Every structure is written in structure tokens, then in C-alpha cells.
Amino acid sequence: MKTVDLAIVGAGPAGMVAASEARGHGLSVAVLDEQEAPGGQIYRAVEAVAAQAPERLALLGEDYAHGRRLAENFRVSGAEHIDRALVWQLEPNGLWYLRDEVCHELKANRILLASGAIERPVPIPGWTRPGVMTAGGVQILLKSSGVVPDGRVVLAGNGPLLYLLAAQLLAAGCRIGALVETVPYARYLEAVPHLPAALGSGYLSKGVRLLRHLRSSGTRIYRNARDLRVEGEQHAEALCFHAGGHEVRLDSDLIVLHEGVIPNQQLTRALGCVHRWDDGQKCFRPETDEWGNTSVEDVLTVGDGAGIGGALAAEHAGRLAALEVARSLGYLQTRERDRLSTSSRRQLNKLLQGRRFLEVLYAPPEERQSPPDETLVCRCEEVTAGQVRTAVRTGCTGPNQVKAFTRCGMGPCQGRMCGNTVSAIVAETQGITMEECGYYRIRPPIKPIPLAALAAAEVDCELDDVAQ
Amino acid sequence: MTGKPASGTTDLAVIGGGLHGCSLALQAALKGLSVVVLEKDSIARHASGVNAGGVRRLGRHPAEIPLSLASMRMWHEIEELVHDDCGFQVSGQVKVAETEGEMGNLRLRAEQLRSQGYEHEVLLDGEELYRLLPALKRGCPGGLACLDDGFAEPYRTTQAFRRRAEALGVRFLEKTRVLSLEARCSGCRLSTSSGELEAGVVANCAGAWAARICEQLGEPVPLEPIAPMMTVTQRLPFFVKPVVGTTGRLLSFKQMPNGTVLIGGGHRGRAEPQHNGTALDFRRLIRNVQIAADLFPSVRGARIIRCWAGIEARMPDDIPVISRSSTASNVLHAFGFSAHGFQLGPVVGRLMSELIVSGESSLSLKPFSITRFQRDRPAATS
Ligand SMILES: Cc1cc2nc3c(=O)[nH]c(=O)nc-3n(C[C@H](O)[C@H](O)[C@H](O)COP(=O)(O)OP(=O)(O)OC[C@H]3O[C@@H](n4cnc5c(N)ncnc54)[C@H](O)[C@@H]3O)c2cc1C
């Protein structure tokens, strides 16, 4: 089995830039991604769209088109791109992945996780019914196959991605019935002190443009909405909520929920990296130094997987991590690393400062940390918030005991969908902080893999069956 | 419960809140003793909460058979004991012979047991085997079975023992690590991470960490921490009822009531007891999965949801230490269950409590004495 200098998980902006940079200093690099082509979440399918559907490129916006250049640089960098590869287990100096129904092992001197974010689950009563989707899910359909939802579409939640999706849907000819914002009024005041930094970052003008566009299109906007719930027997039929002193019920064929993104912790958790609760971003994130080094030796993580910073920040962080890996493997002197990093470091800091405004304004509403008892928390094993509370009251002191007791988080999603909510409920019920409460222990594979694929893996050492 | 300081005096202090610690605590409380259980993490955090749940007499080491039979009787009435059925199911356990040679070995085993007066293991010919296991690959000549064996839910079971004990007044101190133990003729002094405690008797039920305590008592034991690995699939339509083992290779295979399939059998990862961790060894785990796919071709299409390992104590002769200390008369040991101690949980607690209360146990514990290694030691080093 061969060993590469650097294995990168994720071909989004962070992974692509890191790969190109590392190749530039002579490292051997392999980049693994589940997707067919480089791009990550933001630039998903950007090459194909540019080549085959240029009109879609236009409607997805100029930020999306920027991804083409990153992908081009990555393609010519000489990094090996292992596409359609699901990385399901990390080990010190190696990883396992699934590709074409066979599992493989790859050895690497350094591992860089650039595996991005997931959408923050929005557990409201009825959120698991058919007819409810996430903004990311709708956007993936739009980017990869140009599918636009029809019927009565209601968007609910908050955060830049929700507005971006709204604009993209409008541009694609979709009618949006209503946008239901879950930003408490008080958040606007709290966010004001962070306004100046945000002004410098360009996020704000983009946001204002998006909102104006939305309003002029005739989309009804509800603000300060709370007590959200989905009604409907089999299929979602309506979104109900409280806003402006009224109980509102919006009949809908598709309800799109979104309240921001959080780091995808599955890989870093499974590897045993130390994680901290980030009270600003309201999420757990792996602890890293300024280069992306985690608490586990030879493993780095950058981009949205290490803490939400957005696509441009991911690029700069990717470059910094690549420089650090080049240094640690002897391809660069420390002095050169530092010199080459100054510009990216400066821009990264500026971008991150600009994010504070968004973090404060679009922090998930309090009611999401404490869903009503009837809300399904774990969709795989169908465990409700009430069952989790009962488990805590009868002696489950942490998320792992709740899991063992209720099976919450034991299903195919491996707790990705319920992890944060369960920790929040445990913390609230016990009167402890999220940091004290912690999170599930994550076991491999981080996503289900076919048994036959594992059985088909080539194992290059002789193992005798009985004696060990 | 959690976080309360350890203090005061008690008749019995149990080190370790696994199944064995909880079972002993319950039995001692039933006999009227005051009991404190000290657990460095949380109850059922280790082997007792994450094992395969096999409740098996089949294939037991001859020394363990009397205990295993007695424990099985307790399993069949587990609800009376702990007020919870522990998810216990009588499914049968079957050991498959894949070749005529293996079948010969099983016949020998059956004869050997019969000559000792045991009748719980029965031989199956090919026809009987396939009647029990229609999904098994073709061509297996037969097997050996215990049709009254089964399985239970490990975490739930251990918690049920704990809850029942708690209802009888046992105190459970979680996140409380025993740091040192000082045995005097009048009693023992335990120093823990959250205070000091006096106990008339101390029981070392510390699983993979038990050797530390033996060392402090001046009776070191050759305990090896091991990390047996498990794999569980998504839910599948029902296709196998009994728990299935193999004769010439390592496999344990069962389908749970919710449809998931549990694959194990003793393929080991790396145990890291010093930081409560285990590392999976996927090369060995792949071997495990290959054997499962070979025996049950229909499982090939399933998806694997999760793999894990638990930390267990193994002794060189693969049977536990259930014994009075050889250096301190008021200390007892029950550890080293060598990856098959779940089934023995109910009975070992009862026998230990008998030892404590009356000085004698209703079944002989001689084969499990801690002194067996002391005799071995000079020979081993020469
Ligand atoms: C659903 C979704 C949609 C988004 N859309 C936008 C958008 O349109 N505009 C915007 O500005 N921001 C968007 N974001 C935010 C986005 O995360 C960042 O702006 C940016 O993409 C972060 O870059 P990254 O390189 O850190 O990670 P990503 O771009 O997310 O790239 C991570 C890559 O890692 C791969 N990966 C993850 N886990 C594994 C694994 N186990 N094995 C193999 N591959 C793996 C993924 O397939 C992905 O391609 C979106 C986020 C999400 C979750």
C-alpha cells in the first residue's frame, strides 16, 4: 500500500486550495471526496454546470462561478483526486474509504480534514414529515440537476444560506409563498456592536441586496416567528407559528427549514480529537491551533468543518494548513512558512471578524435548544424530546447514557441529526453547560457502508483466525 | 448518585459498577448488608454495557459449567430478581461445524460432557441444523446447540441490577475512582477520587483495571486487557433466530429483536485501559465480517451501521478469578471473565455474597482461585 505525504478529506474550497498549495511545495497529495467532482458544498458541480448549463451558472450567482478557478487550479495541481470516495474511518496516519462498493485503506503522513459543515437540524414538531426539506437539500437539487420545486413553497428559519437559496430559487423562476424569519427582535440590538467589522467584510451589502430582491418579488416576509410546527397527517400540509401577536397557518406543499450550518464533527469525534463548545457559533468544534493542528498528532482540520467561517475563509485556512504540513514534513523552513502565510492570515482574520455580526444575529432561537416534548429528536430511532428528558430524569447523566438507554443516535445517521439537540436537552435538564455535557462518542463507520464492500476489502497482512 | 463524596463506613464496598459489581451489590443488599458501589466512570460504561449480550452455556470451559448452569436458571427468572426482563430472549445458541473434522470435534465435546453428567449441549445433524438455520450456507454437516440459551440487552441488564440494588438502599457513586486500598484486620480503608471510606469487606470487580488493585494487595495477576470488536448492521427482515457460533473460526452472529444483526466473536482491537479507550483494528474486523458473509450469504447486502470494541479482562487460562484475596482476608475478587462474563453475572454476585456472609459458597469456586497464578509464576519465569 502506498503512503502519501498528505491525504485531504473534502474537495471544497478548503481542500482544493490546500491541495494546490501543498503540491506547489512538492508534497504528494491525495484528495478524497464523496462527490463526483471537486467543489464542495458551495461550488457543488461547478465544472459541469459551467460546461453544460451556463445559464444555470448565471442564476447561481457570481460567488458560485468563482469556484471554477479553484477547481481548475486543483485539477492541474497534480494532486490525486479520489472522487466518489466516502471516508468512513480515520486512524493515526491512515484512513479507510468506500469507493465503487469496495473498501480501501490509504496511508498518509498527515491528514487534513476539510470536510465542511452540515446544516443545523431544526427540530420542530413535524419536521420529519415528507414535504419538509432543508435549504441545503433543495440547493443540492438545484445545483446538480437544475430541479426547482413547484407548488406552495414556504421558507422558514434564518441565516445567509436561507436568503441565498431564496434568491437562487427566484432567479430559477420559482415562486416563494413566504419567508418566515425566526430571528427574535432582540437579536438585532445584540448584533449592532458587530456591525462595523461586518461592513468591512462585504457580507452585509450582499445580504441587503438579497433581501431587497426578495421583497420586490412579492414574497411575504414574517418576522420574529416562534413556536414553529409542521401540521399534516402523512405529508406536511402547513407551517404554523406565532408572529406579530397572531397565530399564523400557511398551507404549503414544500416547507424548507434552515437555521445555519455547523461543523460536521463525525470524523474528528470518531478520531478522538478534543472538541470545545463555541458559544458564539452555538456549536461544538474541534480544538485547533492557528494552523489547523488538532489535538491528535498529524491530523489537521480547516474550513467550515473546524468552525464556520464561510467559503473565502476556508480557502485561506486551507492554504495555511498546507504551509504548516509542508513545514512539518521538511518541505519548508519555518521562516518561509511564516512569510508565505502573512497575506492569507490577514485576510482570514478580517473575514472571521466580519462573521461575528452574522453569528449573533442568526444564532438559533432558544426554543430550538429545548424542543417541545412531542418533537422527534432522533429520526432514525424515532425518539422524542420528551423521552430524552425522561431518560435524564431517571438517571442518564450524559448523552452516551441517553443513547444506550433510548437508542437515540444509534441509527444510520450515527447521531448527526440528533447529537446537538440531545446534548442541549441533557444540559438543560441537568443544569450544566454544553461543554460539561459533551457529546456522543462517535463510532465508525461515520456513514453506513455495505457489508459486502467491507468484506471485499483487501487486507495485506496474514491474520490467523483463532490465535491473536 | 453522581458526584456525591465518598465518606463514612459501610459493610461492603464494591469497586466497579459493571454487571458483576451491580450483581454483587444487589445480592449483598438482599442479605441485609449496607453496600456502596464505587465506579470511576458511569455504571455499565465498559464491558457490561457494550457486550454482545450472549447468554450462553454452550461451549463453556468445564470449570465454568456448574456456575453457568446455575446462572442460566437465574436468567430464566431474571424479572423476579431485578423487576425488569432485561430484554432476555430464549433463542437457542448453535455452534456450527463447517467440516466433517469440526463435526468430529463437536461429537467428542458432546461425549465428554455426557460422561460428566451434563446434558445441556445437544448434537444436531445436518437436517436439524438447517431446520434451525435455513439461511446458513449449504454444506455444513451439523452442530452443537443449547436450545434454552439466548441473549439479553447488556446496558439495560446492568442498569436493571443497579436500579434494583438502589431500591434496596445500595449507594452508587459514579465518577468515583478508587485510588488505593488499605486492608487491615478490622476492615479496609479506601481512598477515592472523592473522599475516604471505611468498609468491612471490599470486592474488586474492576474488570480490565482489576490488576492495579491486586498489585496494591501484593498479589499481582497476569491480567491482559483485551478489546473484542463488534459490528452491527441496519435492520433486516428476520432470517435467523438462534445465536450462531462457529467451531474452527471466530464468529458470533445474531439478529436482534429490532432486526439489526450483531457480528462479533472475539476478533480483537487494541485496548487502552489507561485512557478508557479502544482502537479498532479494521484488518481483523474485515476478517470477522468475511466469516459472517461466508456463513450467511444473505447478510452481504446489509449496511454496517456501527463498529465498536469494549475493554475486558482476560486471564491466561480464559477463566475468571472469583476468589478471596490470598493476602487480605476481607477482600474478594471477581474479574477476568475473558469475554464471556455477561452470562455469569447473576450467579457470581450471589456466590460472592454467600462467601461474604457465611464464609462459604454454594458452588465450588476452587478453579477460580487467585492463587493458581502464584503457583504458576516460578514455572513461567524459568
Ligand atoms: C448544504 C450546504 C450548502 C451550502 N451552500 C452554500 C452556498 O451556496 N454558498 C455559500 O456561501 N456557502 C454555502 N454553504 C456553506 C459552506 O459550507 C461554506 O461556505 C464552504 O463550502 C465551506 O468550504 P469547506 O471547504 O470548508 O467545505 P465544503 O465546501 O463543505 O466541502 C467539504 C467536502 O467534503 C466532502 N466530505 C465531507 N465528509 C466526507 C467524507 N466523510 N468522505 C468524503 N468526502 C467528504 C463533501 O462531499 C464536500 O465536498 C453551504 C453549506 C451546506 C452544509
Ligand SMILES: Cc1cc2nc3c(=O)[nH]c(=O)nc-3n(C[C@H](O)[C@H](O)[C@H](O)COP(=O)(O)OP(=O)(O)OC[C@H]3O[C@@H](n4cnc5c(N)ncnc54)[C@H](O)[C@@H]3O)c2cc1C
Ligand atoms: C465486545 C464484547 C462482547 C462480549 N460479549 C459477551 C457475550 O456475548 N456473552 C458474555 O457472557 N460475555 C460477553 N462479554 C464479556 C462481558 O461483557 C464481561 O465479561 C463482563 O461484562 C464483565 O463485567 P465486569 O463487571 O467484570 O467488568 P466491567 O463491565 O468492565 O466493569 C468494571 C468496572 O469497574 C470500573 N473500575 C475499574 N477500576 C476502578 C477503580 N479503581 N475505581 C472505580 N471503578 C473502577 C470500570 O470503570 C468498569 O466500569 C463481552 C465483552 C465485550 C467487550
